[in-house]
Amino acid sequence: MLKVLTIDGPSGSGKGTVAKILAQKLEWDLLDSGALYRLVAYGALKHGIELDDEQSLSELALNLDVEFRLEEGSELLIPVFEGEDVSKKIRTETCGDAASKVAALTPVRDALLDRQRAFATEAGLIADGRDMGTVVFPDAPVKVYLSASAEERAERRYNQLKSSGESVSIAAILDEIKARDARDMNREVAPLKPAADAIEIDSTHLSIDEVVNQVSDALSKVGLI
Numbered sequence: 001m002l003k004v005l006t007i008d009g010p011s012g013s014g015k016g017t018v019a020k021i022l023a024q025k026l027e028w029d030l031l032d033s034g035a036l037y038r039l040v041a042y043g044a045l046k047h048g049i050e051l052d053d054e055q056s057l058s059e060l061a062l063n064l065d066v067e068f069r070l071e072e073g074s075e076l077l078i079p080v081f082e083g084e085d086v087s088k089k090i091r092t093e094t095c096g097d098a099a100s101k102v103a104a105l106t107p108v109r110d111a112l113l114d115r116q117r118a119f120a121t122e123a124g125l126i127a128d129g130r131d132m133g134t135v136v137f138p139d140a141p142v143k144v145y146l147s148a149s150a151e152e153r154a155e156r157r158y159n160q161l162k163s164s165g166e167s168v169s170i171a172a173i174l175d176e177i178k179a180r181d182a183r184d185m186n187r188e189v190a191p192l193k194p195a196a197d198a199i200e201i202d203s204t205h206l207s208i209d210e211v212v213n214q215v216s217d218a219l220s221k222v223g224l225i
């Protein structure tokens with residue numbers, strides 16, 4: 001059986017957090033597919049490429065000069081783009097917004113497809129993103145669609161940014177989340193939606209542990225763990 005768990009859902013629903021916890025617990029590999037779109041967006045902003053220039057963006061995506069280095073003393077992978085540690089730079093709202101724009105272009109998505117599929121090995125893979133279960137790994141035996149209300153996600157993001165010392169307005173974050181949801185869900189190519197066979201989890205009133213337990217149960221049920 002293909003050893004892949006996909007977790008799709010909107011921004012701030014907790015995909016990355018749950019994926020990281022489970023990957024560490026199970027010793028499976030991790031694919032943060034959003035990071036790849038963020039890297040393309042970062043590269044475009046760095047090199048002055050317009051966010052609708054399909055030709056240049058798909059070339060950038062196809063030849064993405066990135067290496068994921070294991071951080072010393074931890075199990076975290078650091079994205080090193082064109083020789084530069086960009087782990088913090090790709091996490092800004094500007095980069096997330098730009099990533100959502102370049103991700104709506106078919107040639108960019110096509111250029112990243114093989115790179116994403118290559119992450120699946122016998123070691124097991126947890127892949128999080130927007131189209132992991134619908135497009136990239138349609139044969140994954142367990143697919144999760146993780147959601148939460150936009151208000152709850154805005155509050156989570158607000159707390160996250162506040163604790164890292166950034167001063168932000170929760171109203172502005174909510175507006176950004178709603179705009180990003182609309183773009184990711186309504187684009188023509190690989191829109192964000194649950195795969196037909198996905199387990200849907202609404203985490204609005206669930207703790208991180210409760211979500212992790214529900215996903216672990218789903219993996220046990222099919223005999224993957």
Ligand SMILES: Nc1ncnc2c1ncn2[C@@H]1O[C@H](COP(=O)(O)OP(=O)(O)OP(=O)(O)O)[C@@H](O)[C@H]1O
Pocket residue numbers: 009010011012013014015016017018034156157160203206207208211
């Ligand atoms: N069930 C939960 N309850 C409370 N806080 C949560 C829950 N799940 C995640 N969080 C917190 O919400 C924030 C956003 O989570 P995370 O980055 O995992 O979301 P995401 O879906 O991966 O977002 P993105 O797609 O934008 O990367 C983090 O600070 C995380 O600790």
Ligand SMILES: Nc1ccn([C@H]2C[C@H](O)[C@@H](COP(=O)(O)O)O2)c(=O)n1
Pocket residue numbers: 011033034035037038096099100103104128129130131132180184
């Ligand atoms: N599989 C994916 C992953 C990400 N994207 C796009 C859409 C998101 O708004 C943006 C940033 O993702 P994040 O890091 O916030 O998860 O990238 C996508 O279209 N498909």
